[in-house]
Amino acid sequence: xxxxxxxxxxxxxxxxxxxxxxxxxxxxxxxxxxxxxxxxxxxxxxxxxxxxxxxxxxxxxxxxxxxxxxxxxxxxxxxxxxxxxxxxxxxxxxxxxxxxxxxxxxxxxxxx
Amino acid sequence: xxxxxxxxxxxxxxxxxxxxxxxxxxxxxxxxxxxxxxxxxxxxxxxxxxxxxxxxxxxxxxxxxxxxxxxxxxxxxxxxxxxxxxxxxxxxxxxxxxxxxxxxxxxxxxxx
Numbered sequence: 608x609x610x611x612x613x614x615x616x617x618x619x620x621x622x623x624x625x626x627x628x629x630x631x632x633x634x635x636x637x638x639x640x641x642x643x644x645x646x647x648x649x650x651x652x653x654x655x656x657x658x659x660x661x662x663x664x665x666x667x668x669x670x671x672x673x674x675x676x677x678x679x680x681x682x683x684x685x686x687x688x689x690x691x692x693x694x695x696x697x698x699x700x701x702x703x704x705x706x707x708x709x710x711x712x713x714x715x716x717x718x719x
Numbered sequence: 720x721x722x723x724x725x726x727x728x729x730x731x732x733x734x735x736x737x738x739x740x741x742x743x744x745x746x747x748x749x750x751x752x753x754x755x756x757x758x759x760x761x762x763x764x765x766x767x768x769x770x771x772x773x774x775x776x777x778x779x780x781x782x783x784x785x786x787x788x789x790x791x792x793x794x795x796x797x798x799x800x801x802x803x804x805x806x807x808x809x810x811x812x813x814x815x816x817x818x819x820x821x822x823x824x825x826x827x828x829x830x831x
Contacts, residue, residue, distance in 0.1 A: 639818050650721065650809060651822040658817070696762065700818045705775035706752065707811075707820055709762040 609634040609701040613710035628682040636702030640680040643696040723823035731829045737798040744812030751793040757806035
């Protein structure tokens with residue numbers, strides 16, 4: 608079945624540091640890939656998405672590129688802020704088309 | 720604000736009891752998905768409804784059931800509650816055209 612693996616946290620960074628969260632997936636066919644963010648005490652918000660190979664999703668300074676050859680969708684941000692402290696989830700919508708499959712989540716803490 | 724509403728926000732109950740969680744999807748969305756977020760299992764898909772009909776089932780226990788009503792709101796019923804059922808329960812509705820899911824703020828269930 609489909610699965611998503613992402614790096615375990617917590618990831619602790621200083622403000623303005625570079626952030627990378629690794630995400631790899633296993634799926635049949637050509638899934639759509641997503642990053643969701645969960646701020647403390649809130650629900651999940653869609654951060655960005657990519658629907659086909661080599662697509663780059665971007666939003667709020669975050670970027671991720673759909674790499675089919677490495678089955679990866681790593682999240683990056685060049686300069687993080689304290690307000691980026693949250694849990695980030697990588698997810699895929701598989702060929703079966705009936706649900707999102709999530710990774711375990713990566714907690715990011717940005718210190719001033 | 721995602722447009723998906725969930726009530727109640729918090730629920731505290733005892734083992735063996737039954738509770739009902741409610742979700743209203745975004746206006747115009749026909750699909751409702753239920754997810755459970757727990758510390759040990761992460762985010763897991765429970766069940767999907769589309770326009771009143773069950774469409775897909777995930778890791779949903781037999782003690783749990785759901786339904787979607789003609790006005791498209793959905794209810795998740797959890798019975799014979801156990802300590803391990805303590806979790807955040809999210810519902811989401813889907814944009815049909817592009818598989819994006821919008822999540823509600825969640826219901827935090829605590830079973831004592």
